[in-house]
Amino acid sequence: MASxxxxxxxxxxxxALRRVPTWSIYLLCMAxxxxxxxLAFTDRLGADPARALEHALGLWGLRLLLIGLxxxxxxxxxxxxxxxxxxxxxxxxxxxxxxxxxxWAWLDVAFDPATMWKDISRRPYITIGMAAxxxxxxxxxxxxxxxxxxxxPKAWNRLHKLVYLIAILGGLHFLLLKKTIQAEPLIYLGLAxxxxxxxxxxxxxxxxxxxx
Amino acid sequence: xxxxDSRLDIPSSEIxxxxxxxxxxxxxxxxxxxxxxxxxxxxxAPLQTVKSDLTTTGETLTPLEDxxxxxxxxxFGTGKSDPSENGSSLTTSPWSVRIDGLVDxxxxxxxxxxxxxxxxxxxxxxxxCVEAWSMVIPWNGFPLAALLNRVGVQPSxxxxxxxxxxxxxxxxxxxxxxxxxxxxxxxxxxxxxAMSPLTLMAVGLYxxxxxxxxxxxxxxxxxxxYGFKGIKSIVRISLTDQQPPTTWNILAANEYGFYANVxxxxxxxxxxxxxxxxIGEGFNARRDTLMFNGxxxxxxxxxxxxxxxxxx
Numbered sequence: 270m271a272s273x274x275x276x277x278x279x280x281x282x283x284x285a286l287r288r289v290p291t292w293s294i295y296l297l298c299m300a301x302x303x304x305x306x307x308l309a310f311t312d313r314l315g316a317d318p319a320r321a322l323e324h325a326l327g328l329w330g331l332r333l334l335l336i337g338l339x340x341x342x343x344x345x346x347x348x349x350x351x352x353x354x355x356x357x358x359x360x361x362x363x364x365x366x367x368x369x370x371x372x373w374a375w376l377d378v379a380f381d382p383a384t385m386w387k388d389i390s391r392r393p394y395i396t397i398g399m400a401a402x403x404x405x406x407x408x409x410x411x412x413x414x415x416x417x418x419x420x421x422p423k424a425w426n427r428l429h430k431l432v433y434l435i436a437i438l439g440g441l442h443f444l445l446l447k448k449t450i451q452a453e454p455l456i457y458l459g460l461a462x463x464x465x466x467x468x469x470x471x472x473x474x475x476x477x478x479x480x481x
Numbered sequence: 482x483x484x485x486d487s488r489l490d491i492p493s494s495e496i497x498x499x500x501x502x503x504x505x506x507x508x509x510x511x512x513x514x515x516x517x518x519x520x521x522x523x524x525x526a527p528l529q530t531v532k533s534d535l536t537t538t539g540e541t542l543t544p545l546e547d548x549x550x551x552x553x554x555x556x557f558g559t560g561k562s563d564p565s566e567n568g569s570s571l572t573t574s575p576w577s578v579r580i581d582g583l584v585d586x587x588x589x590x591x592x593x594x595x596x597x598x599x600x601x602x603x604x605x606x607x608x609x610c611v612e613a614w615s616m617v618i619p620w621n622g623f624p625l626a627a628l629l630n631r632v633g634v635q636p637s638x639x640x641x642x643x644x645x646x647x648x649x650x651x652x653x654x655x656x657x658x659x660x661x662x663x664x665x666x667x668x669x670x671x672x673x674x675a676m677s678p679l680t681l682m683a684v685g686l687y688x689x690x691x692x693x694x695x696x697x698x699x700x701x702x703x704x705x706x707y708g709f710k711g712i713k714s715i716v717r718i719s720l721t722d723q724q725p726p727t728t729w730n731i732l733a734a735n736e737y738g739f740y741a742n743v744x745x746x747x748x749x750x751x752x753x754x755x756x757x758x759x760i761g762e763g764f765n766a767r768r769d770t771l772m773f774n775g776x777x778x779x780x781x782x783x784x785x786x787x788x789x790x791x792x793x
Contacts (some may be wrong), residue, residue, distance in 0.1 A: 316551040316760045
């Protein structure tokens with residue numbers, strides 16, 4: 270816990286982090302999508318490349334959502350403040366999930382509107398996934414400083430609580446697309462529930478510097 | 482020829498350590514060679530085969546590498562590469578299949594006996610997985626009908642039930658605290674389906690004996706049905722007068738029926754079955770799925786008058 274890192278060590282980490290430009294963290298978070306796109310264009314995704322690409326982008330999108338949700342608990346539990354990077358993590362999650370959706374629309378249903386609508390309306394896991402993506406759009410659109418000012422911090426915060434619902438929907442989407450109930454999607458859904466549940470538990474905030 | 486093999490009564494806990502050193506000895510002696518009385522894991526060995534009129538033409542074969550590395554065989558794990566990665570230690574020799582129920586000549590038939598009883602045919606078939614991907618596989622095998630005729634099906638028999646090996650020491654998911662499926666994996670066919678000239682007992686592919694990930698040493702291939710009907714590593718075949726339980730139907734009856742005929746018009750509740758992705762064909766792999774996987778001329782008459790949306 271907090272006691273394992275001496276205040277000076279934590280200060281040094283924070284000092285170093287201040288020099289890290291946020292765009293570099295965005296690029297780092299986009300690395301999986303970039304790597305998989307490169308593998309796809311060089312035909313190195315194995316026997317069923319469409320499925321491999323779709324699943325990799327979806328899985329990394331979900332992981333980035335959960336990393337974004339972990340930033341507040343990490344600050345409160347360990348005192349490590351990564352809040353400056355939360356916006357780019359969220360934007361990378363949005364971009365990766367948008368590419369996941371694009372890979373499905375392109376490779377799975379060939380942009381055929383009728384097939385797409387049939388899938389969205391009749392396949393519960395696609396309905397849920399699409400709902401999660403649509404809910405992500407206003408969060409991405411309002412991610413700029415100008416939009417935060419325009420909405421006001423209170424309304425902006427309320428809007429961005431949508432990410433809790435989005436993460437749960439993402440976990441459900443993963444769970445429902447498997448033939449059986451499998452451990453991997455259950456673990457992701459469980460992580461989402463823990464990260465959200467943690468915020469609902471009342472706690473003393475005295476020891477934590479009030480920020481962000 | 483009917484051989485009662487008492488070695489099968491040895492508990493698996495005793496077989497495993499012995500298999501380990503015998504496998505090593507076999508590897509040193511040359512993979513694929515048969516050591517009399519020894520226990521061998523499966524390595525592909527050449528098969529003597531004959532041509533068949535019932536082979537599918539006009540299709541490009543799925544590359545051997547894809548056929549042997551992209552598999553569903555949950556006993557070895559649920560990932561597509563798990564069966565090829567975890568299956569190599571499966572002991573497939575000795576092997577025998579218990580044939581029982583409503584037959585004239587029940588007993589334990591050795592694999593060698595099952596193979597030697599008739600020619601092994603080359604049969605190229607399309608394989609359509611219920612997950613909406615497909616392959617074209619050059620199987621080597623013999624019609625199930627030949628085996629059933631040989632053991633004598635009694636008039637009261639209406640169904641054929643199949644069962645996969647249970648051997649947790651060599652099949653990791655069977656050893657798991659949370660197995661993906663209830664084991665043993667079981668499947669079944671109506672007797673007329675089992676007697677169809679297309680229904681194959683496969684013992685090889687691409688001219689060599691099966692590897693564990695493909696269901697070594699003997700498996701069912703029913704080309705007009707979804708792939709999960711093709712039960713692997715069969716240890717028991719029973720003739721019954723009752724429709725036998727089938728694993729995926731037990732797990733989710735609303736998603737997987739007893740028949741599981743390939744049907745582009747009847748969707749899986751969670752995804753469309755109208756199209757499929759042909760494995761090994763990159764990003765242009767999507768194609769329309771064919772009714773009865775394109776084998777309707779041979780099999781459609783068996784389902785005349787049946788509501789296929791109800792009997793899925």
